[in-house]
Amino acid sequence: MAVRAAVAGASGYAGGELLRLLLVHPEIEIGALTGNSNAGQRLGALQPHLFPLADRVLQETTAEILAGHDVVFLALPHGQSAAVAEQLGPEVLVVDMGADFRLKDAADWERFYGSPHAGTWPYGLPELPGARAALEGSKRIAVPGCYPTAVTLALVPAYTASLAENEAVVVAASGTSGAGKSPKTHLLGSEVMGSMSPYGVGGGHRHTPEMIQNLGAVADGPVTVSFTPTLAPMSRGILATCSAKAKPGVTAETVRAAYEKAYADEPFVRLLPEGQWPATASVHASNAVQVQVAYDAAAGRIIAVSAIDNLTKGTAGGAVQSMNIALGLDEATGLSTIGVAP
Ligand SMILES: NC(=O)C1=CN([C@@H]2O[C@H](COP(=O)(O)OP(=O)(O)OC[C@H]3O[C@@H](n4cnc5c(N)ncnc54)[C@H](OP(=O)(O)O)[C@@H]3O)[C@@H](O)[C@H]2O)C=CC1
Numbered sequence: 001m002a003v004r005a006a007v008a009g010a011s012g013y014a015g016g017e018l019l020r021l022l023l024v025h026p027e028i029e030i031g032a033l034t035g036n037s038n039a040g041q042r043l044g045a046l047q048p049h050l051f052p053l054a055d056r057v058l059q060e061t062t063a064e065i066l067a068g069h070d071v072v073f074l075a076l077p078h079g080q081s082a083a084v085a086e087q088l089g090p091e092v093l094v095v096d097m098g099a100d101f102r103l104k105d106a107a108d109w110e111r112f113y114g115s116p117h118a119g120t121w122p123y124g125l126p127e128l129p130g131a132r133a134a135l136e137g138s139k140r141i142a143v144p145g146c147y148p149t150a151v152t153l154a155l156v157p158a159y160t161a162s163l164a165e166n167e168a169v170v171v172a173a174s175g176t177s178g179a180g181k182s183p184k185t186h187l188l189g190s191e192v193m194g195s196m197s198p199y200g201v202g203g204g205h206r207h208t209p210e211m212i213q214n215l216g217a218v219a220d221g222p223v224t225v226s227f228t229p230t231l232a233p234m235s236r237g238i239l240a241t242c243s244a245k246a247k248p249g250v251t252a253e254t255v256r257a258a259y260e261k262a263y264a265d266e267p268f269v270r271l272l273p274e275g276q277w278p279a280t281a282s283v284h285a286s287n288a289v290q291v292q293v294a295y296d297a298a299a300g301r302i303i304a305v306s307a308i309d310n311l312t313k314g315t316a317g318g319a320v321q322s323m324n325i326a327l328g329l330d331e332a333t334g335l336s337t338i339g340v341a342p
C-alpha cells in the first residue's frame with residue numbers, strides 16, 4: 001500500500017525539490033500540499049517544473065489539512081515547524097526540513113535563532129555514526145542544514161579516526177537557492193552575478209553550532225569550528241573547503257586510508273580518486289556527495305573538500321533518505337546519484 005505524504009511549504013525551494021523527488025518515489029502517493037501567502041494558487045504557477053502536479057491547488061498550512069497522512073514534511077521557515085508538529089499525532093512520521101529540532105543544546109538554539117528551544121529529534125544524516133539506528137522506526141526526523149551536511153561529511157572521517165586536532169576551519173560557497181525563494185536585495189541577479197561575497201563571518205552563522213555538535217559527537221572532545229559561508233553566483237550547490245591541524249604522526253597514507261574506510265560502503269558518498277577534486281556541477285540535482293582529502297605536510301593540516309547540491313542531499317534528498325530508513329525501506333529508494341551536466 002502506498003505511503004501518503006503531505007508537504008507543507010510546497011511553494012518554496014525546499015518543498016519544490018522534495019516534490020520533484022517524491023514524484024518518482026515508487027512507494028509514495030502525494031497528498032495535501034500547503035503554503036502560506038500562496039495558499040489558493042495553482043502549483044503550476046509556482047513550481048512549473050513539477051508538470052504532473054500543475055493543477056494541484058495549495059491549501060493553508062493547518063494541522064487539520066495535514067492530518068490523515070502517513071508522512072508529513074515540513075519545509076517551513078525556521079521557528080514555524082514546532083507549532084505545527086505538536087498538533088500532529090505520534091503515529092505520523094514528521095520530517096522537519098527546517099532547523100527547529102536539530103540542536104541538542106537549548107542555549108545554542110536561543111543564541112542563534114532567538115526563540116525558545118522546541119526540542120531535539122533524531123538527526124537525518126544517516127552517514128553520521130549511530131544515526132541510522134536512531135532513524136529506524138522513528139516518527140520524528142530533523143533534517144540537517146545544507147552547510148552542516150557538506151562540512152560534516154568532509155570532516156567526520158578525520159575525527160572518527162582521531163587524525164585531527166579539535167579545531168577546524170571551514171570556508172564554504174553556496175548557491176543562492178540556499179537562501180530560499182522570498183525576495184531579498186542581496187539575492188538580486190545584479191548583486192550576485194559575477195561576484196562572490198562572504199556573510200556571517202566571525203562565528204555568527206547559525207550552522208556553526210550544528211557543525212560543532214556533529215563533529216563533537218565523533219571526536220575525542222569538543223571541536224571548535226571557524227565557519228565562513230560565501231554566496232556564489234549559481235542557483236544550486238555547496239562547495240565546502242575544510243581543514244584541521246593534523247595530529248602528530250599523521251601521514252598522507254593514514255589520511256587516505258581513513259577516508260577510504262569511512263566511505264567504502266556509503267551509497268551516496270563518493271571519495272574521489274586521488275587528484276580529482278569535487279565540483280558542484282557534478283552533483284547538480286543528485287543526492288551524491290563528492291569528497292576529496294589531502295594532507296598538506298608543510299602546513300601540517302588535513303584539507304577535506306566536499307560538494308553537494310544544497311537542495312538535494314542538503315535538504316530534500318537527505319529528507320527522503322532518512323524517511324526511507326524510518327519506514328524500513330531501502331535507503332536509496334527514489335534517490336539517484338546521477339547528476340545533470342553540463
Ligand atoms: N533552500 C535550501 O537550500 C535549504 C532549505 N532548508 C530549510 O527548508 C525550509 C524551507 O526553506 P526554503 O524552501 O528554502 O524557503 P522558501 O522561502 O523558498 O519557502 C518557504 C515556504 O514556507 C512557506 N511559509 C512561509 N511562511 C510561513 C508560515 N508562517 N507558515 C507556514 N508556511 C510558511 C512559504 O509559503 P508561501 O510561499 O505560500 O508564502 C513557502 O512554501 C527552511 O526551514 C530552510 O531552512 C534546509 C536546507 C537547505
Ligand SMILES: CC(=O)N[C@@H](CCC(=O)OP(=O)(O)O)C(=O)O
Pocket residue numbers: 097098099144145146147174175176177178179180229231310314
Ligand atoms: C545561501 C544561504 O543563505 N544559505 C542559508 C542556509 C540554508 C540551509 O540549508 O540551511 P537551513 O536549512 O538551516 O535553512 C544560510 O546561510 O542561512
